[in-house]
Amino acid sequence: MLNKSKISSRQFMILTTFFTFGSAILTVPSGIVALAQQDAWIAALIGLAIGIVLIGMYILLAKQHPNKSLVEMMDVLMGKWLGRLIALLFVVSYFLLGPCAVLSILGNFLTTQMMPETPMVSLNILITAVVIMGGYLGIEVLARSSELIIPWGALLFFAFIVLVSFDIKPLNLQPVLENGIAPLGPAVLSFLGTVFLPNIILLMIIPHVNNEDNEAGRALLIGSIIGCVVMIIIIIMTIMVFGPGFTARSMYPTYSLARKISIGNFLQRIEAIIATIWFISLYFRVTIYVYVLSVALAQIFNLKDYRPLLMPLGMLLVVLSQFIYPNIPYEQESDARTWVPFTIIFGLFLPLLLLCLRGFRNMNKN
Amino acid sequence: MIRSTEKGMGMMIRRASAIVLILAMIMPLAGCWSRKELNQLAIAVGAGIDKKGDHYRLSIQVVDPGEVASKNGGANRAAATLFTAEAETVFEAARKMSRVAPRKIYFSHLRMFVIDEILAKEGIGPVLDFLSRDHEFRTDFYIVVTRDSTAEDVLKIMTPLEDIPANKLYFSLESSEKNWSPSLTVTLDELIQDMTLKGKQPVLTGLKITGDKKVGKTKRNIENIETYSKLQYSGLAVFKADKLIGWLNDTQSKGYNYIRGLVQSSVGHVPCENGGGNVVTEIIRTKTDMKGLIQKGQPLIKISVYIEGNVAEVSCSDLDLNKESSIFEIEKRDEESIKGFMLSAIKKTQEDFKVDTFGFGEAIRRTHPAFWKTIKEDWEERYFPELPVHITVDFKIRRLGTVNNSFLKDMEE
Numbered sequence: 159m160l161n162k163s164k165i166s167s168r169q170f171m172i173l174t175t176f177f178t179f180g181s182a183i184l185t186v187p188s189g190i191v192a193l194a195q196q197d198a199w200i201a202a203l204i205g206l207a208i209g210i211v212l213i214g215m216y217i218l219l220a221k222q223h224p225n226k227s228l229v230e231m232m233d234v235l236m237g238k239w240l241g242r243l244i245a246l247l248f249v250v251s252y253f254l255l256g257p258c259a260v261l262s263i264l265g266n267f268l269t270t271q272m273m274p275e276t277p278m279v280s281l282n283i284l285i286t287a288v289v290i291m292g293g294y295l296g297i298e299v300l301a302r303s304s305e306l307i308i309p310w311g312a313l314l315f316f317a318f319i320v321l322v323s324f325d326i327k328p329l330n331l332q333p334v335l336e337n338g339i340a341p342l343g344p345a346v347l348s349f350l351g352t353v354f355l356p357n358i359i360l361l362m363i364i365p366h367v368n369n370e371d372n373e374a375g376r377a378l379l380i381g382s383i384i385g386c387v388v389m390i391i392i393i394i395m396t397i398m399v400f401g402p403g404f405t406a407r408s409m410y411p412t413y414s415l416a417r418k419i420s421i422g423n424f425l426q427r428i429e430a431i432i433a434t435i436w437f438i439s440l441y442f443r444v445t446i447y448v449y450v451l452s453v454a455l456a457q458i459f460n461l462k463d464y465r466p467l468l469m470p471l472g473m474l475l476v477v478l479s480q481f482i483y484p485n486i487p488y489e490q491e492s493d494a495r496t497w498v499p500f501t502i503i504f505g506l507f508l509p510l511l512l513l514c515l516r517g518f519r520n521m522n523k524n
Numbered sequence: 525m526i527r528s529t530e531k532g533m534g535m536m537i538r539r540a541s542a543i544v545l546i547l548a549m550i551m552p553l554a555g556c557w558s559r560k561e562l563n564q565l566a567i568a569v570g571a572g573i574d575k576k577g578d579h580y581r582l583s584i585q586v587v588d589p590g591e592v593a594s595k596n597g598g599a600n601r602a603a604a605t606l607f608t609a610e611a612e613t614v615f616e617a618a619r620k621m622s623r624v625a626p627r628k629i630y631f632s633h634l635r636m637f638v639i640d641e642i643l644a645k646e647g648i649g650p651v652l653d654f655l656s657r658d659h660e661f662r663t664d665f666y667i668v669v670t671r672d673s674t675a676e677d678v679l680k681i682m683t684p685l686e687d688i689p690a691n692k693l694y695f696s697l698e699s700s701e702k703n704w705s706p707s708l709t710v711t712l713d714e715l716i717q718d719m720t721l722k723g724k725q726p727v728l729t730g731l732k733i734t735g736d737k738k739v740g741k742t743k744r745n746i747e748n749i750e751t752y753s754k755l756q757y758s759g760l761a762v763f764k765a766d767k768l769i770g771w772l773n774d775t776q777s778k779g780y781n782y783i784r785g786l787v788q789s790s791v792g793h794v795p796c797e798n799g800g801g802n803v804v805t806e807i808i809r810t811k812t813d814m815k816g817l818i819q820k821g822q823p824l825i826k827i828s829v830y831i832e833g834n835v836a837e838v839s840c841s842d843l844d845l846n847k848e849s850s851i852f853e854i855e856k857r858d859e860e861s862i863k864g865f866m867l868s869a870i871k872k873t874q875e876d877f878k879v880d881t882f883g884f885g886e887a888i889r890r891t892h893p894a895f896w897k898t899i900k901e902d903w904e905e906r907y908f909p910e911l912p913v914h915i916t917v918d919f920k921i922r923r924l925g926t927v928n929n930s931f932l933k934d935m936e937e
Contacts, residue, residue, distance in 0.1 A: 271659050276557040332890040401717045407656075414713075417662050426664075 163366055169301035170367045171377035171384075172308050173446060174360055178385025180443025181260045182352045183412055183436045184267055186389055187396045189493060192406035194345035196331050196397055201345035202390045206383070208346065209354035212506065213382050216357065217375035219509050220364045222516055228361040229457040235515040242458050248504055249454045252359065253471070254482065255500055257447035259492075261285065261479035264440045266486070271413055272430065282476050285441070290472040292445040293452060294465055297366050300449065304442060311438055318432050319391060321419045326398040351498040353386050355505030362450040409486075412436070448475065562589070566627040569604065570690030572638035572675025573651055576610060580643075580651070582617035583608045583676040584629055585690050592687060602743065603687035606679055614654045631660040635694040637667045637712075638675040638731065644761065644768035649719070652766070655712055663713045666697055669761040669768060671732040681733060681755050682745040693755060697729060700757055705790040706777035707757045719766055722900055723885020727780065730759045730771060764879045776872050779865030782829055783882050785812030792833075794857040796840030801932075803854050804837035805921060816888030818895055825884045825913045831862065834923045838930040845929050851921050859917040866915055874909045884911060 165173075190198045223231045228248075232241035264285065265278040273281070292300050360378060367374035396411040399418060405411045416429035449464075452471055456464035483489040570585035584607050591603045607625045611617035621629055637655070639648055655661045670678050679689065686692035700707045707729040718726035733753055739745055740753025760777040762770050772780055781787045787810045793802040815826045835845065835854070844850055873881055885903050889896040899907055 273558040274659060280557065329890065333893040336889070336893040400713055403720045404713050404717055414663065418664070420664055 163296055163298045164368050165298055165301040165363075165366055166368050167373040167377040169305050170363065170374060171381040172304045173301055173363070173442065174357065174378055174381025175308075175385045175388075176304055176311075176439050176442035177360065177446050178353055178357060178382050179388045180385075180439045181263055182385075182389050183392060183439060184263060184410055185493065186349065186352050187393050187411045188406060188408055189490075190345050190349055190393060191397060191402050191411075193348060194342050195336065195402040195406070196333075197335055197337075197342060198345060198397060198402070199331075199390055199394045200335070201342045202349050202386070202393050204342065204346045205349035205353065206386045206390065209350060209382060209386060210379065212350070212354050213357065213379050215509050215513065216361055217378060219512055220361055220375060220378075221372070222513075224369070225365050227365050227453070227457065228358070229454045231361075231512055233457075235512055235519070244508075245454060245458050248508070249451050249458065251500065252447070252504065253451050253474075254478065255497060256356065256359075257289075257444045257451070257475055258478040258482045259489075259497075260440060260444050260447070261475060262483050262489070264437075264444075265479060266483075266489070267410055267413070271410060272433075279476065279480055282479050285444070286472045286476050288441065289445045289448055289475070290468050292441075293449045293468045293472075297363060297449060300442075300445060307438055311435055314432060314435050315388065318416060318419075318435065319395065321421060321425070321428075322395055322399060322415055324421065325418050326395070327401075328398055330398050330401045331394075347498050347502075348494065349389075351501045351505075353389055354382060355501035357382055358505045358509060359447065359450045362453055363446070444475075448472070560628070560630070564627055565630040566607075566625050567633050568629050568631050569633060569688055570636045570638065570679050570693065571631075571634060572640070572670075572679045573614065573643055574640040574674045574676055575643040575646060579610045579612055580614050580617050581608060581610045581676065582614060582621070583679050584618075584621065584625075585679045585688075586625070586629065587688055602682065604689060606676075608676060614651055615658070631658070632662060634661065634665045636690045636697075637665055638678050638693075639667065639669050639728070640675040641670050641672070641761075641768065643675075644669050644728075644763075647766045648763075648768075649766035652712065652716060652719075656716060661712070663711050666694060666709050666711060667715055667728055668693070668697065668710075668731045668757070669728045671730040671758055671761075671771070673733045673737070677737060677741075678731060678733060678755065681737075681740040681753055682743060682751075683755065684746045684751055689755070693731070696755075697757060701786070702788050703790070705781050705787045706759070706774045708760065708777075708781060708786060719763070721883075721886060722903060723880055723887075723889050723896070724883035725765070725879045725881045726763045727760045727772075727881050728763070729757050730761050732756055732758050762873065762877050762879060762881050764877070769879065770877050772869060772872060775865050776869040779862075779867070779869030780881065782810070782812065782862060782866050783814070783827060783869065785810070785814070785829075787812075791836065792858060792861060793837075794854065794861050796843060797853065798840075798842055801839035801841065802837070803835065803840060803843065805833040805854065805858055805919075806836040807831055807833040814883070814887045816884065816891045818888075818892055823884075823888050823895075823899065823907055823911060825887060825911060826916075827866070827913065828916045829862070829866075829918065831858075831917065831919045833858070833919065833921055835921060835925055839932065840930070841932045841935070843930070843933070845924055855919045855921050858919045858921075862919070863915050863917050866917075867913075870913055874911070878904055878909050880904060880908050884908065884913070 190201060194201045219231065223234065226234065229245045232245050235241065236244065261282055265282050268281050269276060269278050364374050364378070367377065392412055396405045396415055399415060400408070400411065408414050413429060413433065416432035419428060420426035448468070448471060452464040452467040455467055483492065566586040568584045569587055572583040574581040585604050586607060587604055588601060591601050607621050609617045609620040609624065611620050618629060639651070643651070681689060683689045683692040686695065697707055697709055701709050708727065710726070710728055715726050715728070718724050733740060734756050735753035737753055745751050745753055759774060760772040760780055761768050762772060778790065787807065790807045791804060792807065793804040795802055809832045811830045813828045817824045817826060838845070870882070873879065880903065885896070885908070
């Protein structure tokens with residue numbers, strides 16, 4: 159191993175939670191409601207059920223190869239050249255569609271809703287500086303800081319939900335299954351694509367987790383479930399407050415939801431404070447991506463340390479986040495058409511392939 | 525010796541570069557790229573839109589902060605001022621306003637958005653898109669339609685008690701919805717939702733100017749105890765998608781709010797049994813349940829209203845409030861009267877407007893989505909005008925106030 163740093167399973171769980179609802183908190187409600195209208199929450203629940211199976215598969219994979227990261231697993235199972243080639247493909251494409259996309263989403267959000275006159279690049283440079291710092295300090299520091307921040311995140315989230323629940327209209331959830339079950343299919347896929355499938359990259363962190371009683375897998379599962387439940391609550395809230403039509407048309411329904419808070423003409427206009435939730439979660443999502451991808455690169459090229467890679471990756475990140483999405487319709491198109499099949503290839507087919515290869519090996523041995 | 529000075533130099537360079545770094549980091553920390561200082565903004569509290577030919581005329585009521593903050597009456601200026609601009613689109617008009625306004629208009633504190641009646645008849649859709657797209661607009665302001673006057677005129681009327689007229693409109697609409705009930709607060713997201721649903725058409729509260737408009741625009745209006753001109757909410761404007769097609773009067777508006785279950789508190793009266801006087805009841809809470817049903821292949825709406833009230837005023841000389849039977853009698857007649865409001869609202873919309881303002885279609889969609897799909901297209905032409913609506917009102921009188929029988933009963937003629 160390059161790096162002997164260890165984190166506890168609890169820290170890993172918190173990191174997983176942040177990673178799971180990371181960018182989904184901004185993008186998913188609008189997209190999934192556009193696909194499934196008022197039944198979006200049912201789609202999310204189905205997504206949760208399928209997601210648990212998916213995570214189960216990742217855990218199985220991790221158990222078969224203790225103390226090995228995803229890249230090392232590919233190395234072992236597919237051979238040095240093929241394994242590293244696929245790993246490289248994995249890293250490059252995930253870098254483009256992962257952290258670059260997330261940073262661009264965050265930058266677009268800030269320039270649309272909060273600071274329209276600030277150039278996106280200056281915001282992205284500031285965020286990337288902190289991201290690189292996080293990556294440089296390593297997984298231990300990242301995990302500890304997530305542990306410090308989670309109580310505040312949870313407090314804000316509960317305050318958000320309680321304050322906004324004064325505006326709910328439960329009738330907006332009816333009729334249930336108006337258009338049957340068929341339209342739920344694409345909605346479930348898009349939900350899985352953002353909330354569960356990218357969690358495959360957490361297999362790069364799993365070797366760092368203290369795994370004396372096999373608790374790393376459980377942490378991964380529980381963290382993903384918590385993140386997913388957060389998403390389901392937010393989806394239900396946006397539908398109940400705004401109705402499916404407004405939610406689907408809205409660019410950032412979660413932010414609109416926070417804007418809606420007004421208790422007695424007194425406790426109001428606190429959306430910028432509520433937005434802290436997704437600043438934190440998006441930060442962790444980008445940082446985990448950047449950390450994992452640089453570690454993966456280091457492992458592919460047999461480097462002693464991943465740290466020298468961070469700076470160039472960060473520069474690429476800032477530049478690419480500027481034009482990875484030339485405009486908003488392109489982003490929405492890409493979220494709907496490109497991202498989902500992409501994550502299915504790497505989040506479902508790749509681990510399935512690895513499991514099969516392992517199975518063949520075992521058969522050959524016997 | 526040399527080594528130690530080298531060490532000292534190194535320390536100094538380190539320290540100097542740390543200071544430079546700290547100074548450099550202060551700049552992004554302040555985050556003042558898009559900063560807008562309070563004294564550079566004109567805070568819009570009211571906005572109104574009229575149509576002049578093919579141009580929109582946007583009027584913005586802006587707070588005069590110096591006048592609001594000053595304690596001893598200020599410099600005898602109005603607390604708000606009005607800017608207007610005309611352009612082919614709303615956003616252009618808003619920006620064009622910089623030619624007359626000394627500061628940039630800031631919309632996040634908007635309280636009232638007033639739409640002109642004539643514009644409303646042509647369609648408000650094009651205007652609303654800007655409101656929902658621009659990031660400065662929130663969704664917490666109320667939207668109303670003027671009656672017999674332009675939006676610009678409405679925003680020019682001086683108001684007593686509340687210095688800023690838009691605030692007066694805001695609070696008066698809120699309290700009128702809460703305590704009297706023929707008016708109704710509608711926010712942008714609710715309006716847009718209603719405009720896009722097939723089985724529920726939007727309504728907006730009407731706003732009119734009473735009295736002498738000309739004096740109303742001057743400071744003289746608020747110098748007397750009785751103001752010359754007032755802003756008054758009146759009736760509900762019925763829309764078909766985004767076009768105004770008619771008005772409900774106050775009684776029908778009340779009925780409308782009972783049907784929608786929006787009445788929080790209200791007051792109603794019924795005449796005494798033997799004539800000469802009224803029994804007034806104050807309604808303290810209500811609950812409406814609307815159900816869409818299918819009967820013999822035809823849609824049907826069932827509305828049940830539960831109302832709780834207290835006796836508030838009695839001017840009958842022969843009513844014995846000590847008897848439970850007389851309470852039952854009042855309850856029964858109150859039920860009749862409220863049912864009457866509701867039926868008259870339904871009759872008016874079914875016969876004259878033929879648009880589903882009540883959300884009956886939505887009620888059917890909620891309970892019978894498959895059936896709704898088959899009748900959706902003909903809903904307004906075929907089904908809604910003949911839709912049977914069954915109303916049951918359950919009125920419960922709980923308390924009598926601080927006295928039981930009125931002294932009127934014992935008064936010697």
